[in-house]
Amino acid sequence: MTSCLFPGLVVLVALMVSVGAEGGVGPSNNSSFCSESKECLEYELVCKTDEYEVRHYSPTRWVSTDAEAYFMGVGAAVAFRRLFQYITGDNNGGLQMEMTAPVLVRIPEETRIWEPAIYTLSFLLPAAYQERPPTPTDDKLYFTEMPSMDVYVRSYGGWMLSVTSRLHAHLLTKELVRVQADYNHTYHYGVGYDSPLKLLNRHNEVWYVAEGEAVCSDPQEPTPPHTPTPPHTPNATPNATHTPNTSHTPNATHISSSTIADSPSDLPANRPPTPSQAPEVTPSQGPVVGESPSANSSDSQVDGPWNNTVEASLEDTPSDNSVADPTDLNLA
Template structure:
């Protein structure tokens, strides 16, 4: 009886540890679901399905440190916000804690922007697994924490640099495919997602994300029936 209770307790404890780590969504960069080459930890995902034009991924809940920047161009706003976030992880927080950089970096980009008006861009750094539950408070009041929920996203990947023009182009190409698939997604914003530091010149990896609404859609190519053999 005592042995049975002890085994049940140990199994339950192991399950709690497993669930706690799985829900964090942050893991080592050498895992199979990783495009990170310059950081120890990376945002993890489960691949739901894949077409020639996009992927559908599932992400578990994660916590990020974020800041907003108003600018006419995404690149300018992202640069302003990046400086604030980099100061946070290098010690501009309560306790002066040095926090390791993770990947990717998210830029939340509003869909409806006007050329003669600035837009508000939100840049977010993924908090390492050690700080997912209790991150040090920022000393800059323009920074805040964002809890990303359990989500499915439509993803289009591309190389090179994540600029305003390239981000908009690939967002447009992705929406065309999602419309063709009759997929439901959030039309008010998308994410520009970068995995590499500015110093990396080759083999860069960037993404565009749209958050799925309802069950995600993946188009499967329809095979042409084979013609019957000629008698």
């Protein structure tokens, strides 16, 4: 009985390992910037700020090789040639595998200009070969088990050169120090998604592996200031542009539309009289044409064609007639 169950248990464990290994590799249509290959490295976006992203990657298997060079570009070119020969048939089965993305370059932090550095280039194995990849014929190639990890990511366009990679790595570390994030200081990854034949809309990244809990907020950014509403003070002096006329406060329900249109000034002379107090209307009691609105008016001053018409009519009024009859104005 036990012998019958044991093979089934082995198969179940093998399937679980296989599914777990393939969980980080998926079709390229799941990514907006990984479009040249059929399969890409999948990730879970943890958070995003204006300066970087935090991503979570599942365990995956890669084929890698090391190259010693003074410049990253030279070492990456040598290593790329070895890995490309592996996926195109230089393996014990003569198998040809599809190119995947991205390509990782592990770059040491402590490098000197006068000394060469060791750069490690890695290709992501396709999902079908994550569990059982073919053995390389070149002894300089080996397999790398990438663990589950959170990484800080900064993206940039153009070409991934030594200068641009170092620049964006410096900008990312500067931001990580500012937000007090913990990360691995010994190396970082230069990440490329595009083939050398692609000239426009290229996508590159810089990765730093997070240590501990990833930081998604800025602890040094102050809380947005809150300005409380000032208490109401009856004796407080209001704004000069809204100071009412203290001699009389007009009732808004008694102001006619013609008075507002002809003269926005809030003066008692412009308020229609009550029937019991209606005096004889003389030209001097009408609105004075061309008079500027009072500084104490609560109505806004609007420049428009009506004001221009009144001013133009005023220029044509004889000098001996200081008061114009509103009916003589051509306001049509």
